[in-house]
Amino acid sequence: MNKIIQVSELTKSYGNVHAVKGINFYVEQGTLFAFLGENGAGKSTTIDIISTLLKPNSGNVLIDGFTLGKEDNQIRSSIGIVFQDSLLDPLLTVKENLEIRGSFYQLKRAALQIAIKQAAEIADINEFINRPYGKLSGGQRRRVDIARALIHTPKILFLDEPTTGLDPQTRKNVWDTIKKLQKETGMTVFLTTHYMEEAAQADYITIMGHGEIVAKGTPLELKERFATDLLKIKPIDEAELSETLNRLHVPFTITNHVFQIQLQRTIDSIEIIENCKSNIANLEVINGTMDDVFIHVTGKGVES
Numbered sequence: 619m620n621k622i623i624q625v626s627e628l629t630k631s632y633g634n635v636h637a638v639k640g641i642n643f644y645v646e647q648g649t650l651f652a653f654l655g656e657n658g659a660g661k662s663t664t665i666d667i668i669s670t671l672l673k674p675n676s677g678n679v680l681i682d683g684f685t686l687g688k689e690d691n692q693i694r695s696s697i698g699i700v701f702q703d704s705l706l707d708p709l710l711t712v713k714e715n716l717e718i719r720g721s722f723y724q725l726k727r728a729a730l731q732i733a734i735k736q737a738a739e740i741a742d743i744n745e746f747i748n749r750p751y752g753k754l755s756g757g758q759r760r761r762v763d764i765a766r767a768l769i770h771t772p773k774i775l776f777l778d779e780p781t782t783g784l785d786p787q788t789r790k791n792v793w794d795t796i797k798k799l800q801k802e803t804g805m806t807v808f809l810t811t812h813y814m815e816e817a818a819q820a821d822y823i824t825i826m827g828h829g830e831i832v833a834k835g836t837p838l839e840l841k842e843r844f845a846t847d848l849l850k851i852k853p854i855d856e857a858e859l860s861e862t863l864n865r866l867h868v869p870f871t872i873t874n875h876v877f878q879i880q881l882q883r884t885i886d887s888i889e890i891i892e893n894c895k896s897n898i899a900n901l902e903v904i905n906g907t908m909d910d911v912f913i914h915v916t917g918k919g920v921e922s
């Protein structure tokens with residue numbers, strides 16, 4: 619696997635605020651990578667450094683084989699960025715906006731038209747390409763912002779909270795566009811989001827807290843490690859189930875005649891069910907979520 623982004627011992631302070639404290643992580647090419655953390659965790663500082671907008675105090679960053687601080691122009695042509703605030707002109711049509719943006723990359727007219735056509739196709743904006751940008755809905759604008767970032771066919775797309783402030787249906791549309799883009803083009807997508815259900819669909823997640831990396835892994839690994847599942851059993855005979863669980867040394871609580879058992883791993887439910895199956899009136903296993911992971915790793919106990 620090719621590491622398209624490699625960050626080593628990266629630090630950045632603003633006066634005596636240590637925003638990034640010597641972090642290490644990498645991103646594999648062609649993956650959807652989610653970068654999470656509470657407000658003030660250091661995400662924007664890190665992304666600004668990686669995308670050449672801000673100078674670090676120390677550390678090494680390699681993007682697509684290019685060294686940050688030495689080959690910044692090459693890095694800029696390897697990446698596309700969708701900022702939270704759009705850079706586009708509300709009075710111009712979508713197409714005019716894309717033409718202006720494309721001219722920054724010194725593409726010849728024919729090449730520019732092809733690039734716009736491809737970007738429009740991937741971001742699914744053809745339906746309103748001749749409408750003024752300012753007249754579009756929030757979700758349509760986001761998709762145009764994404765198309766704008768794709769014109770120079772970058773290898774890595776940075777998306778800083780691409781769905782924040784959108785209603786649930788629109789969020790889903792934008793998210794579908796991002797996933798389709800990533801799947802169809804094999805592009806590496808580096809994303810920050812507040813929505814854990816979105817992060818749960820990433821290939822790999824890195825969570826920052828107080829300038830440090832507090833957890834990393836696939837969504838499944840993180841859930842196994844930091845979120846507990848809940849097994850709920852409604853028994854036929856409560857006394858008998860209490861006795862079985864005590865014999866297995868399984869802690870439980872009872873709410874409304876339903877036994878609640880916290881599980882470290884989903885698979886642990888099998889042995890419990892196996893031991894009391896003749897006494898089960900009803901049962902349910904509720905999987906831990908990325909929300910649980912986030913609360914666990916950014917909450918008390920992880921802070922240093």
Ligand code: ADP
Binds near residue numbers: 632635636655663
């Ligand atoms: P996030 O993107 O995770 O919300 P930031 O990288 O924006 O976090 O911020 C990390 C820390 O650095 C915070 O304490 C923030 O207040 C501080 N910080 C960020 N940018 C600046 C700046 N330009 N000047 C001073 N402090 C800053």
